[in-house]
Structure formats: C-alpha cells, structure tokens
Amino acid sequence: MPFTYTIEPERNIIRTSAEGSITIIDLDKHMKSVADDPLFRPGMNTVADLRNVRIVISLQEAPDLVRLFIHQAKIRKRGRWAVVISRYPEAHLIRFFIAFLEHLPFTMNVFDNYEDAIRWLRDADAARATGPGQD
Numbered sequence: 451m452p453f454t455y456t457i458e459p460e461r462n463i464i465r466t467s468a469e470g471s472i473t474i475i476d477l478d479k480h481m482k483s484v485a486d487d488p489l490f491r492p493g494m495n496t497v498a499d500l501r502n503v504r505i506v507i508s509l510q511e512a513p514d515l516v517r518l519f520i521h522q523a524k525i526r527k528r529g530r531w532a533v534v535i536s537r538y539p540e541a542h543l544i545r546f547f548i549a550f551l552e553h554l555p556f557t558m559n560v561f562d563n564y565e566d567a568i569r570w571l572r573d574a575d576a577a578r579a580t581g582p583g584q585d
Contacts, residue, residue, distance in 0.1 A: 466496060495532070501534055535561075535562065
C-alpha cells in the first residue's frame with residue numbers, strides 16, 4: 451500500500467503520507483486502517499502529504515470518491531483535512547473534488563507547503579479551544 455500514517459492523540463492529528471500512484475481502492479483501504487486504529491478519535495485533524503504521488507482516479511470514479519468521504523464524515527464527525535500537493539494536476543483534481551464536499555462536517559484545504567498546512571490545523575485547534583464554533 452502506498453500510504454503510511456501516524457496518529458498523535460496528544461496533538462489531535464493524523465499524519466498521512468503516500469508515494470507512487472494511488473487509486474480509490476488504496477485510499478479506501480488507508481481510511482479504513484486509520485479508522486480502525488486504537489489511537490484514532492473522531493474529530494482529529496489530518497495532514498495528508500501527497501507531494502510524491504500521482505493520483506490515478508478518473509472523473510468516472512468521482513461519485514465513488516464522494517461516497518467514500520461521506521462515509522468518512524460519519525466516522526470522523528468534524529475536524530480539518532490539510533492536503534499537501536506539489537504537482538499541479540493533483541492539486542487541481544483535489545480542489546475540484548473539495549467543491550463536492552462543502553456540505554460535510556469537516557473542512558478540507560490544499561497546500562503546497564507542509565508547514566502552512568500544519569499551521570492551518572493548529573489554528574483550528576486554537577479556535578476550538580477558545581470558543582464555540584465548528585470546522
């Protein structure tokens with residue numbers, strides 16, 4: 451599987467990375483592994499480092515991808531997902547896909563810099579700790 455991950459409960463973060471080509475099947479297996487991990491908690495933020503990947507998901511698979519994330523929304527509940535991408539075609543595809551997910555209880559954003567992605571996730575945790583609101 452092209453994905454690896456670590457869960458840091460004390461930081462409320464799931465760190466995912468991948469290399470090579472990824473398919474919707476790879477993504478589904480990875481998300482199931484994370485959700486089944488004993489350290490996983492609903493509401494955790496995720497940073498997905500996809501700078502070294504080629505996404506092999508066709509537009510015909512878009513409905514399956516949306517269903518996959520709807521299912522994840524039931525498991526994850528809330529939080530933020532920061533996707534770090536350096537290749538233009540993948541960044542464009544992810545931004546296109548995010549437009550279909552605006553109604554889900556978590557927020558996704560695309561970054562080309564890992565540190566900016568982490569900063570965005572920390573800002574969400576700081577806002578949640580200081581007052582009401584939902585990400």
